Amino acid sequence: MPGSGKSDGRRLGFKASQEVVVVAISVMLFVVFSATLNNFLSRGNVIAILKNVSILGTLAVGMGFVVVGRGIDLTMVAVMVVGVAFSIWISTWGIDFTLAVICGAILVAVIGLFTGVMVAVAEVPPIFATLAIASSVYGSGRIVFASDVLYAPPDIAWLKFVGNGSVLGIPMSVVIFGAVAALMGLFLRKTRFGRLVYATGDNPNAARTTGLPTRPIIVTQYVISALIAFTAGIIMTGLVTGIDTRLYNSSLIYDVLLVVVLGGIGLSGGQGGVRNVIAGTILVGILTNGMTILNFSYTSQNLIKSVILLGALAIDAIINPRDEQTSQSGDI
Amino acid sequence: MKIFKKCLLAGMTALALMGAAQVASAQETDQVGRAPYLESLKGKKVIFVPISQGMDLNQAWVMVWQRHAARYGFTLEVRDPNGDTNAGIRAMQGAIAEKPDLIIVQNPDVQTYARLLKQAQAAGIKVLQVNMQSATQTDSYVGNDWIEMGRLEMGELAKHCTGPNAVSHKVVWLAGVQTGAANIYMRTGIDEVLKANPELQLVSDQPADYISEKARQITETVLQQHPDLCGIMGIWDNAEVGAGAAVAAAGKQDQVTIVTNGAGAATGCESIKNGLLDVIFNFNAPIQGEIAAQQISELLQHPDRQAGSEKTIFFGPITRVDKTNATGRNCWKPEDIK
Numbered sequence: 065m066p067g068s069g070k071s072d073g074r075r076l077g078f079k080a081s082q083e084v085v086v087v088a089i090s091v092m093l094f095v096v097f098s099a100t101l102n103n104f105l106s107r108g109n110v111i112a113i114l115k116n117v118s119i120l121g122t123l124a125v126g127m128g129f130v131v132v133g134r135g136i137d138l139t140m141v142a143v144m145v146v147g148v149a150f151s152i153w154i155s156t157w158g159i160d161f162t163l164a165v166i167c168g169a170i171l172v173a174v175i176g177l178f179t180g181v182m183v184a185v186a187e188v189p190p191i192f193a194t195l196a197i198a199s200s201v202y203g204s205g206r207i208v209f210a211s212d213v214l215y216a217p218p219d220i221a222w223l224k225f226v227g228n229g230s231v232l233g234i235p236m237s238v239v240i241f242g243a244v245a246a247l248m249g250l251f252l253r254k255t256r257f258g259r260l261v262y263a264t265g266d267n268p269n270a271a272r273t274t275g276l277p278t279r280p281i282i283v284t285q286y287v288i289s290a291l292i293a294f295t296a297g298i299i300m301t302g303l304v305t306g307i308d309t310r311l312y313n314s315s316l317i318y319d320v321l322l323v324v325v326l327g328g329i330g331l332s333g334g335q336g337g338v339r340n341v342i343a344g345t346i347l348v349g350i351l352t353n354g355m356t357i358l359n360f361s362y363t364s365q366n367l368i369k370s371v372i373l374l375g376a377l378a379i380d381a382i383i384n385p386r387d388e389q390t391s392q393s394g395d396i
Numbered sequence: 397m398k399i400f401k402k403c404l405l406a407g408m409t410a411l412a413l414m415g416a417a418q419v420a421s422a423q424e425t426d427q428v429g430r431a432p433y434l435e436s437l438k439g440k441k442v443i444f445v446p447i448s449q450g451m452d453l454n455q456a457w458v459m460v461w462q463r464h465a466a467r468y469g470f471t472l473e474v475r476d477p478n479g480d481t482n483a484g485i486r487a488m489q490g491a492i493a494e495k496p497d498l499i500i501v502q503n504p505d506v507q508t509y510a511r512l513l514k515q516a517q518a519a520g521i522k523v524l525q526v527n528m529q530s531a532t533q534t535d536s537y538v539g540n541d542w543i544e545m546g547r548l549e550m551g552e553l554a555k556h557c558t559g560p561n562a563v564s565h566k567v568v569w570l571a572g573v574q575t576g577a578a579n580i581y582m583r584t585g586i587d588e589v590l591k592a593n594p595e596l597q598l599v600s601d602q603p604a605d606y607i608s609e610k611a612r613q614i615t616e617t618v619l620q621q622h623p624d625l626c627g628i629m630g631i632w633d634n635a636e637v638g639a640g641a642a643v644a645a646a647g648k649q650d651q652v653t654i655v656t657n658g659a660g661a662a663t664g665c666e667s668i669k670n671g672l673l674d675v676i677f678n679f680n681a682p683i684q685g686e687i688a689a690q691q692i693s694e695l696l697q698h699p700d701r702q703a704g705s706e707k708t709i710f711f712g713p714i715t716r717v718d719k720t721n722a723t724g725r726n727c728w729k730p731e732d733i734k
Contacts, residue, residue, distance in 0.1 A: 101621075102621065103620055103621050106620060108620045109617070109620040109621075112616045112617055112619075112620050115616060116613040116616060116617065119609065206450065206478065210450075210455060210730065211450055211451075211452060211455070212448065212450030212451060213450075213452075213608070213634045213663070215663055215666070218666075218670060227641065227645070228644070228645050235645075300609055303609065303612060303638075303641055304608040304609050304611075304612050304637060304638045304641045305637055305641060305667075305670070305672065306608065306634075306637065308607055308608055308609070308634070309450070310448065310450065310479055310606075310607070311607065311609070313478070313479045313480065314605070314607065352613075353617050356600070356602060356613075356614055356617045356618070357617060357618075357621050359599070359600050359601060359602065361574075362574055362602070362603045363574075
């Protein structure tokens with residue numbers, strides 16, 4: 065991968081600073097909450113924090129993967145809710161639920177493939193392509209399924225295990241998030257394909273000129289992010305016995321994007337990794353948990369959350385000022 | 397001969413009477429008042445602006461109204477903004493511009509449509525509000541008595557969470573959307589019960605936004621903080637299954653009572669049977685729809701009455717549903733209504 069090694073290292077060094085800022089704020093909050101709130105430091109609460117961000121975190125891993133390749137996938141929440149709702153819907157025809165889930169996975173992979181082709185081959189800017197596709201996917205689902213809320217059939221043993229099971233005391237939802245994150249981390253760091261994603265994200269034109277298969281790489285990214293979104297949907301179905309397609313209308317997709325950017329994966333691509341996603345996810349998790357315990361009102365929660373997140377970005381901007389050397393074309 | 401004459405007379409009288417009766421019955425085959433009723437409904441235009449048609453209660457209402465519209469020849473158009481307030485405002489503006497005979501509206505909150513509803517009334521369009529009220533009162537409201545609903549739900553928790561045998565006096569209120577009518581009025585009812593039972597301790601008051609995963613997250617966090625929690629009350633059965641899932645995951649189903657309300661759909665009954673919910677105060681959306689259908693007829697029958705000149709309110713039935721009566725009409729399915 066000509067060129068990617070050196071520049072990648074430099075950018076990681078630079079971006080790690082934002083990660084450090086986020087981790088520092090997380091640690092600070094953790095210490096403050098531990099000192100002031102009863103039971104915050106308990107094992108149960110720490111597990112609750114992780115469990116409550118497992119869906120957000122899983123989605124953010126998929127989003128991070130696309131953003132590293134200088135893309136953005138706004139279809140994730142739509143794909144998640146519609147994919148799982150589709151599985152539940154066809155299972156009501158009498159198809160075995162496990163088979164229905166496999167069909168759902170195939171459907172979301174096809175959607176991901178279509179998104180990838182729109183971005184890589186038709187060269188529609190990813191933000192517009194995915195925004196439009198998200199809307200179409202959700203809209204189609206809205207026509208097909210009568211209700212917003214679809215309940216999975218009861219007594220599916222593996223689904224119950226996903227929701228309530230645990231491995232060595234760690235809930236399955238957290239285990240799945242951890243597994244997806246670890247696999248993605250290894251994939252990005254250790255495989256040739258992973259390095260190609262960085263190269264494509266860092267400078268797509270240079271990557272293409274040097275002969276890298278940028279189009280197949282981009283298409284694969286969207287297929288994988290769709291499948292990760294589907295996985296997050298399965299976790300949710302296991303946790304709350306059904307899926308609520310109205311989540312598409314919530315701010316979830318922006319929260320996912322926020323976690324990715326906050327953790328230090330620049331939207332300009334080619335930088336950061338799974339570690340950044342985890343840092344961002346944990347900050348949001350600690351913040352939400354502490355404020356829920358403090359029983360802050362919804363409005364003040366949103367206010368405090370935005371102020372702290374804005375603060376993290378501002379501190380980063382002061383510590384790491386952008387200049388002509390560090391900024392890239394396509395920086396937002 | 398005299399007898400013969402008398403018989404003939406009697407016979408003729410009888411015949412005449414029968415004839416008269418026949419004429420009378422021919423005139424009365426049309427049910428009294430039916431013709432003007434049909435006349436007043438036929439060809440009228442009704443527009444419904446819901447919050448989102450994806451909700452079970454909305455589906456029940458529209459099924460009932462569409463049957464009513466098909467039978468009596470008026471049109472019902474549903475302009476679904478699908479949970480988007482801005483789209484809802486546009487739908488309302490569009491509806492007012494079209495000057496229908498009646499607008500039915502389910503308000504996302506008490507303020508958003510308040511001025512638009514005034515405009516509609518000023519333009520001579522009658523407005524029927526269903527289940528979620530606006531700050532503006534219009535011709536009619538059909539839906540829940542939300543203050544009573546708050547009182548019922550917190551009252552149910554008060555039964556479990558006061559007294560010497562209660563595990564604790566700690567209760568949680570999982571709200572919906574804080575600016576929604578249901579939320580605001582339920583809170584009034586809740587506060588009344590809390591005032592009457594000062595030992596009850598409201599340890600958390602967070603909106604779950606009608607989303608089950610959010611309800612689950614809040615409950616999971618609160619349970620860590622208050623392992624001796626006694627009760628949770630919510631605002632929609634489809635959201636509180638998340639709270640139920642968190643309680644079940646903590647193995648505290650016998651300790652924590654979960655009370656909520658719902659449209660009475662079969663999915664709610666399933667959640668009771670699965671042990672995710674304990675009590676649903678069921679407001680039976682199909683019956684609510686029928687009451688609203690009668691209001692549609694009422695408002696369309698009196699075109700002479702000025703819009704907004706008479707303001708009426710109809711609170712629908714509320715049934716307490718638990719494990720013992722989660723059957724029959726307390727658990728409707730969409731196909732039952734058709």
